[in-house]
Amino acid sequence: MKTWQRLKKQPELWKRYFLREQVIRDIREFFHTRGFHEVETPLLLKNPPAESYVDVFRTTLYDRHRNPTDAYLATSPETSLKKLLAAGIGNCFALTKSFRNMETQSRLHNPEFTILEWYRTGVAYEKIMSDCEDLLKALSGVSGQKLRYQGNIIDVSPPWDRMTITEAFSRFAGINSHDLYDVKRLAGAARKKGYRTDGATWEQIYNQIFLNEIEPKLGLRKPVILYEYPAAVAALARIRKDNPLVAERFEFYIGGLEMGDAYTELIDWREQESRFKREMKEIERLGKTVYDYDQDFIQALKSGLPDCSGIAVGVDRIVMLLADVNDIAETLFFPGKDLFGAE
Amino acid sequence: MATITTADFRKGMFIEFKNEPHQILDFQHVNPGKGSAFVRTKLKSLKSGRVQEFTFKSGESVVEVSVETREMQYLYREGDVFIFMDNRTYEQYHVQSGLIGDFVKYLRANDTHQLLIHNDSVVGIRLPKKVRLTVTEADAGAKGNTATGATKVVTLETGARVTVPLFIREGDIIAIDPETNSYLERSA
Incomplete structure (x- = not known):
């Protein structure tokens, strides 16, 4: 049965779906009252952000003479927002759709999803951490600062728990920092736990342990901010000057759900370009849809991106949390599986 | 393999x-x-x-892992062990209740089920899409809980208790989805 048919049959379900409306309104209000500019970023791009872990949707743009150009649906508004930051917009946010391919058969993903990104200039990522605490508190669905989610009562009032990745691996998986940052030692520790490590990269072993032993325990009573990610998974985060092993990246988890991913942004264009090139090589190696990385974005960094920090938050997951549902489809009037058939 | x-x-x-x-x-x-x-x-x-x-x-x-299914008749129960007989070889198998799980409450003597076999021992049961059982106890005058769509709880011949619509009466044969324990239909 399609969602609209279920709503017709069970009108009591409307309430759950209307939560999204309120969340969107609250988010806009939150940032407008703090003086952020809301910007619209393109959904159709010539050069999506170079990310080997994301599959893009490719389409074709034609001019009036039917000359084709490859075009891609945005996987995030990040590069567009950073161009505006380089141009001098200051604090800004986008609340928009993004598209990621090949993410079916997952209760946490929908081919198109609503993403919130905000950036602050002149601050490091600690300020974004407190923004997250304040934002959750400001959402109308959060009554009395306690949330019931999938059988857990979660106290979302600030301050949240904060834990470095190194601490999390030591506490939940019994892996010390000595082993964590060394591919051979980490593989050895993983094999002892019964994981198969043949042909696995450091990132795969790291994430497999993380997903099996750490993530399910995160944020069941209080939201958790995990910070200081290993440099190997820095993504677009700045490496710590006093500790080159870790990057200024954090994620926050509530009720076992990964809600957002934040960085003190990398502003060094050379480092950014070399990371892009590395990602493009990886995309080719993995046999994924190949595209050109965004030279215009590198130009923007070259022109001078101010010191800034930012975050991407899955808005659908916030709605999941407030609606106490464990499938993203239960928050969408038109989930991908209604449109394209359940897999 | x-x-x-x-x-x-x-x-x-x-x-x-x-x-x-x-x-x-x-x-x-x-x-x-x-x-x-x-x-x-x-x-x-x-x-x-x-x-x-x-x-x-x-x-x-x-x-x-290769697991085959064999049709077996449920015979009787001995404490926590359920005795099944292979319909082809007449060989008897002793099955721990844990392998059958929640489905034990729908087991009726002489019914045939699909049992899962690995290395010649029973490792589980393939749940049928529906089980048909007779209602042995139903409160005829039950008003039910109308707020949740007028239902009541009845007892089946195997002792299982399930939630059904108000019109179900003692002696009716009803179909249940054993996976969700939900009422499906009344058999004619």
């Missing part, structure tokens, strides 16, 4: 996990933030019946 990868995963399939056969009850693709792809599974041990979650690397190879 065949080597497969996570791309071949299907619900209900049997794989070797930590050197023991497990059934894949459910699986989900997961992508950690800025990370490669993984497959999160819910696995049920055929030996202990214990259910646990495990996340595989996407593309990781695993061994598929």
